[in-house]
Amino acid sequence: MVMKTGSEYIESLRRLKTKVYAFGEQVADLVDNPLFRPHINAAAVTYDMAHDPVTEDLVTAVSHLTGKRISRFTHIHQSTEDLVKKVKMLRMIARRTGTCFQRCVGFDALNALYSVTYEMDQNLGTNYHERFKEYLLYVQDTDIMVAGSMTDPKGDRSLRPSQQADPDLYVHVVEKNEKGIVLRGAKAHQTGIVNSHEMLIMPTTAMTAEDARYAVACAVPVDAPGVIHIFGRQTNDSRKNGQIDQGNARYGIVGGEALTVLENVFVPWERVFMCGEWQFAGTLVERFASYHRQNYGGCKGGVSDVIIGATALIADYNGVAKASHVRDKLTEMIHLTETLYAGSIACSAEGRPTPSGAYFVDPLLANITKLNVTRFIYEICRLSHDIAGGFIATLPSEQDLRCPEVGPYVEKYFRGVASVPTEDRIRIARLIENMTGGTALAESMHGAGSPQAQRVMIMRQGNLEQKKKLASILAGIPERD
Amino acid sequence: MAERKLTAGVKYCGHCNPQEDGPALVRKLQSRLPELKVVPWNDRTYDVLLVVSACPSDCATRPPFNGPRIEIAAGEVREWYVPAGHPAENLLEACLDEGLKVFGTRKGG
């Protein structure tokens, strides 16, 4: 079976026994619960678009292993064209959903593990790559959704994994036997995990020999015994009844993140892709992080396209669209968005093959793109708030709009230009509110790593010595040993 | 020109940030040419391949196809190969009637 439709994906979730907690209770029916359904809908778009003749060119690819057409989300990049198409795909889908559609994390984990297992085998004589290829074939054939599970809770950030007061603050191996390994710990901020089929666990940081039992990568079904997900609150999660106040009722905001606890979870050897090879933990983190940072000018570019559209509409509705400062601010929003997109395209076009044959982005440009996201999205949202006006923070509820007693006042006093219905103005205001603040905004800062993580990689790749040399030559300073 | 059914296999670029609405253009071409039947490029055999990119970067993947082809990007016929007398000439003409410009010098046909 290749390439599920959106409804096949949704139905497949019903067959899982995923243990999810939210608001202090175990969730019985995940798929039809309004807390989760918008995120499920967003992920389902990635499946449907693979079958849509208008979008399939971006959302599908040809497997280098089987020659079959597969979802691009399960593909290993074979060229810079593949890398560019990934970015275009992310922008295209984000323009449709206006939010995270979650599948890029697992996509990046697959690509990172593909090349790093190859390099591990070359250097250490292990046999992970063939094993990983078997897993990849299974993922491509079943078109499952895979969560990318890197971030550990980390406890005291100044201490290494093996130095933590509680060893479970980083995922680690507690037992090895002839059948497999047993894991303990947790992964934090797991995007889309409650509506995924499997999770690809990777270490969160570079390791030393003392941390060897924390150097573990493997695939685990999200409903495996011992796996418990505790769903994260979002800024609008008590607004699930009704259509307007959520802003984006169909697809939600961000990806629906969870803390995933691993209580002595057994993983068979066929699904283990790193176990103790601490020397390669850092390489895997950097490989994954660079692929993931590549994405942000694509998906955030698409999300920003929607924010810009919403902001231009609210300017129309408020009667200020022709004001020069408003046009200037919209221009700035477009400029920032396209700058982000340009970074993602550039790091893809400058990609190169790894020894495994899989293509990798230019890591310097990918990190620069994500660092820009930590600033530009905030500025885009600030400009949107500026143009929209204060009512995005003070609007009464949908119930008040519908209330026979006060509804007419809401209708009357929240009207902008006479030709536009008040409800349209409120709907766009709520979309802006939900897309530009709270949970949605913080994702731009920390998703794919906090800014300092990008700065470290930028400095490492920035070729400072060569820049010093350039300056010395022009200044007439002779070369010295 | 021969008056017979013409089936076009259509390949769209993916429409990540479209400047033109590809499906709308194809619908307009169909309304100009009632004999035109449109199928996806991977559907089955067809008489002519129609590649439609929605912006000038023209990044639609070109499927392998040895027959006549017309490639459109953002309001321009970028390239075509249609042998004289082939019913796909009607489609090419419909593109020009629809206001599409010819890009650069004539390359195909």
Ligand SMILES: Cc1cc2nc3c(=O)[nH]c(=O)nc-3n(C[C@H](O)[C@H](O)[C@H](O)COP(=O)(O)OP(=O)(O)OC[C@H]3O[C@@H](n4cnc5c(N)ncnc54)[C@H](O)[C@@H]3O)c2cc1C
């Ligand atoms: C919406 C969202 C979705 C996400 N999705 C996923 C996902 O799907 N999969 C996944 O694996 N992860 C995911 N993440 C996690 C993301 O990668 C982390 O949030 C990020 O790496 C930062 O880690 P942290 O949140 O623990 O913050 P912290 O590491 O606590 O960082 C907070 C601050 O402390 C600084 N800091 C941290 N450690 C040190 C140190 N040792 N020395 C000095 N300063 C330090 C940081 O630079 C930062 O300024 C997601 C995050 C968000 C917000």
